[in-house]
Amino acid sequence: MRPLAALTLVAAIAASVPALEQGAFAQSGAKQQQVKLQKGTWWGAVGDRVEITFKDSLSTKTLTGTVTKIDADKGVVTVDAEVDGKQVTRPLFASSIVSMKTVGGATPAGSAKPAAQPAGKSGSAAPAAPAAKPTGKVDAQGYQLDANGFRIAPQKGVFRLPWKGGVGQTARAEEIEALAKEADKWGPGQIIVIEIDSPGGLVTEIFEIVDVIAKTRERHRVVAWIREAISAAAVTSMQCDEIYFRSMGALGAAMMIRGRDSVYGEPLDAFRTELGAIIEKNGRPRMVFEAMVLAKPVLTYTKDPVTGKPTFHDKVTGLPGEVILSDEKDNLTFNASNALDSGFSKGTADTDEELAKLLGLKEWYEVSDYGVKMATNFQKLYEECEKDLQLQQQRLNIDRAGGAEEQIAVQIQIMEKILAWHKRCKPCIEANLGPNAVEQIQKELKELRKRLGEMRQAQGG
Amino acid sequence: MKTLLFAATLTACASAFAQSDAPATPTGQDAPAEAAPAEATPATTAPAAEPVKAPPPFTLGRSVDKPGKSPFATDMQLDRPPNVYVIPMEGYMGVDIHPIVYDKILKDVKEKKPDLIVFRLASSDGRGTEKYMEAVNEAQKEDKIDPRRLASGITDYRDLAAKLRTELASFPTVMYVQDSRGVSCVYALAWPYMFMSPDARIAGLDIVAALGGGNDADIKAKMFSAWTGIAKGILELGGRPQELCDALVRPDRKLSADIDGRSTKWRADTLGSWYVIDSTDEVSARFSSKIAEDTGLADGVAVDMADLMYLLGYPEYTLVDSGEKIFRDTNAAWRKRYRESKKWMEDYQEPMDDERDLAKRKQILEKMLANFKQSPQFARMWEWTRGLSEDQLKLLIEQLTEQIRAYQKQKQGTSGGGRSGGGRGGPAGPMGPGR
Numbered sequence: 001m002r003p004l005a006a007l008t009l010v011a012a013i014a015a016s017v018p019a020l021e022q023g024a025f026a027q028s029g030a031k032q033q034q035v036k037l038q039k040g041t042w043w044g045a046v047g048d049r050v051e052i053t054f055k056d057s058l059s060t061k062t063l064t065g066t067v068t069k070i071d072a073d074k075g076v077v078t079v080d081a082e083v084d085g086k087q088v089t090r091p092l093f094a095s096s097i098v099s100m101k102t103v104g105g106a107t108p109a110g111s112a113k114p115a116a117q118p119a120g121k122s123g124s125a126a127p128a129a130p131a132a133k134p135t136g137k138v139d140a141q142g143y144q145l146d147a148n149g150f151r152i153a154p155q156k157g158v159f160r161l162p163w164k165g166g167v168g169q170t171a172r173a174e175e176i177e178a179l180a181k182e183a184d185k186w187g188p189g190q191i192i193v194i195e196i197d198s199p200g201g202l203v204t205e206i207f208e209i210v211d212v213i214a215k216t217r218e219r220h221r222v223v224a225w226i227r228e229a230i231s232a233a234a235v236t237s238m239q240c241d242e243i244y245f246r247s248m249g250a251l252g253a254a255m256m257i258r259g260r261d262s263v264y265g266e267p268l269d270a271f272r273t274e275l276g277a278i279i280e281k282n283g284r285p286r287m288v289f290e291a292m293v294l295a296k297p298v299l300t301y302t303k304d305p306v307t308g309k310p311t312f313h314d315k316v317t318g319l320p321g322e323v324i325l326s327d328e329k330d331n332l333t334f335n336a337s338n339a340l341d342s343g344f345s346k347g348t349a350d351t352d353e354e355l356a357k358l359l360g361l362k363e364w365y366e367v368s369d370y371g372v373k374m375a376t377n378f379q380k381l382y383e384e385c386e387k388d389l390q391l392q393q394q395r396l397n398i399d400r401a402g403g404a405e406e407q408i409a410v411q412i413q414i415m416e417k418i419l420a421w422h423k424r425c426k427p428c429i430e431a432n433l434g435p436n437a438v439e440q441i442q443k444e445l446k447e448l449r450k451r452l453g454e455m456r457q458a459q460g461g
Numbered sequence: 462m463k464t465l466l467f468a469a470t471l472t473a474c475a476s477a478f479a480q481s482d483a484p485a486t487p488t489g490q491d492a493p494a495e496a497a498p499a500e501a502t503p504a505t506t507a508p509a510a511e512p513v514k515a516p517p518p519f520t521l522g523r524s525v526d527k528p529g530k531s532p533f534a535t536d537m538q539l540d541r542p543p544n545v546y547v548i549p550m551e552g553y554m555g556v557d558i559h560p561i562v563y564d565k566i567l568k569d570v571k572e573k574k575p576d577l578i579v580f581r582l583a584s585s586d587g588r589g590t591e592k593y594m595e596a597v598n599e600a601q602k603e604d605k606i607d608p609r610r611l612a613s614g615i616t617d618y619r620d621l622a623a624k625l626r627t628e629l630a631s632f633p634t635v636m637y638v639q640d641s642r643g644v645s646c647v648y649a650l651a652w653p654y655m656f657m658s659p660d661a662r663i664a665g666l667d668i669v670a671a672l673g674g675g676n677d678a679d680i681k682a683k684m685f686s687a688w689t690g691i692a693k694g695i696l697e698l699g700g701r702p703q704e705l706c707d708a709l710v711r712p713d714r715k716l717s718a719d720i721d722g723r724s725t726k727w728r729a730d731t732l733g734s735w736y737v738i739d740s741t742d743e744v745s746a747r748f749s750s751k752i753a754e755d756t757g758l759a760d761g762v763a764v765d766m767a768d769l770m771y772l773l774g775y776p777e778y779t780l781v782d783s784g785e786k787i788f789r790d791t792n793a794a795w796r797k798r799y800r801e802s803k804k805w806m807e808d809y810q811e812p813m814d815d816e817r818d819l820a821k822r823k824q825i826l827e828k829m830l831a832n833f834k835q836s837p838q839f840a841r842m843w844e845w846t847r848g849l850s851e852d853q854l855k856l857l858i859e860q861l862t863e864q865i866r867a868y869q870k871q872k873q874g875t876s877g878g879g880r881s882g883g884g885r886g887g888p889a890g891p892m893g894p895g896r
Contacts (some may be wrong), residue, residue: 003553229624230691246623253687295679295682401869
């Protein structure tokens, strides 16, 4: 028995996701999967009770049953159904399915046939489609709400997040999580586009990021749009459902480093094992990640001469048409053309409109500007803080004309300024001065104030 | 705007050629109902009913299957000479070729609405030589910027190229390379249609590969791959294939070509049936205009702008030179101040006679700071040639202020000298070599 929440999820997603132009199965990694039908799509999961109309030789048949398997590679949906009084297991090619709908709730508008109530499912389940009918209710911000209490967008669109700068600095898990929460207000099945433009950064942050993206993907479609995704940003991209490149995009070079040295041993092993497993779980070959981490692993690909389907290899095979992406001295960094050709990316888009097409949207529409505002404001604040912090630290070294007392007074002023920055932009202060720096500053500040007080007292006395 | 007209004989010859070599014109386009705008063809003597017409005499070097709008007359099918807007890219990458200039130019382009845009690239990163170390040594001389420093701005160059491509996507665009050595090669190849002047070269992009570093093989591989990957991304804007991009950026890659008619297949080895461009592991691939033309990397070799237009199929064209003016004026203004500022800083370095000179020094630095704030190009030139930043200026000014105060206190006979600080041992003050 599936919980009601999951059922609601299926129904809402089914209502909100338009037909995609890509392969039959756009999201094979998540629980909820998309199946491209002859016309339109179906979103759902194994265990869903569905009504399917399909072409069988020259006739069109309808059956109601439970989905037992969704094969992403072959484009086959397997259903347990009752046919002529017998329980049968029936595999169906998605391309033969004319229509498919989850029958967990109200019948879609226009359908004359009432939906069967699936066993074990509550009758209060959300409608399968369309969910976005206004109820007349509005939330505090004035948005129209649907029957599930979700905001209604005028049209299907995206939630955009500019993810720029150092990972763990201005490119963080926090913004992804915050935007996912914002998207939740419109219900599950939203498209979150993370515009990645980052030279990489902290390894510690990457584990948090992959965790946040994994949780977000349980309810939304997370897309990486690559301008620059080096190192930790490359790993971030590979945790997303789909990867698209800009023409000038670059993604790769993920070796762990500290200063001018590579990090080896246990930290690297953990990095390779844990993140390799996550990337593999997302349907991307581990060997791709391995070639990005160390110089020695080789990565090539060949394409099936008939189907054009690309296959990665971790050694040079000598097969005709083989393309070497990374040799034994090299680290893998994809560009738009070889990422697309090898199947690593799903497309190349330089403008919003181009990406909209690839995402299966009629046009580019941003449901909310929350992500853009949040990220750009934070990036601006961080840059301002970092610049001023460097200046203030150097100001500490300037000899003051007023003698020791003035020297201490100015030092106090500067430290108070740094503490004020800590209140406004904690990540910047911690990244630049260390996580315990504030405690030390506070301690030193206390000492300086004491010294200043003593000096003034001595002068007064 | 100035109008250029070729000799009447050439026009006549072109018209004759056009008639014989022209692709079939769709019915109804033979005689445009409207005459060409008067201002576009002021020198044209043809009556309004018979405007100077495309198609042109030549389609020389015209390549097939290129992304973007074709600048060739045969494709544009204008019924009058085109208005051609030239966008210069001259001088140092990241300094003269700076987003601030192109923001102004983009605004102007949108006002002028030209038919065709020509990027004119002449940037050799201040090099007089192709050899990398000689270039670095030369960089030590006055006002030369270390090519590695120039190359380190590659993500900025990428973003500018992407911006120009996006904002000008509705215009047919062609790159005219008068010279491109060093990191500017990314611009030479970031547009699909490219012509070169006879003595132009495209060489030295391996400077990007030199940006890497690190103490072991894996970090070196990472840095190398990241930097070269970013550079190759810019080349991909021009639709250049991976084999070519690799060979242009990476010294360890080879390059040859199989050529069949107008199509070139680049090979990452030396087995090409036609040309071996790069057979060494020492340097990256480099192109003279001849090799570039022979291999189809360049669409042709043009002696000058008029020749370029002729090769594109326009015996006549109207030059819109306001872009050149914006570029020249913007760069001339900060460069003038930069020349002056070098004199200011020489004065700053002069030995001091007495404490009054401290105030003069402070004034100089304040003037410098004002210019830093006013012109990012001025600031970058100082930072890249001499390592002077805005923050350093602020600190020096603050130090001077304190020293002036200390002198004043000394003079007044008050206690508490300026040198009795908290014992932090700051950097050398701005007293300069005079004391």
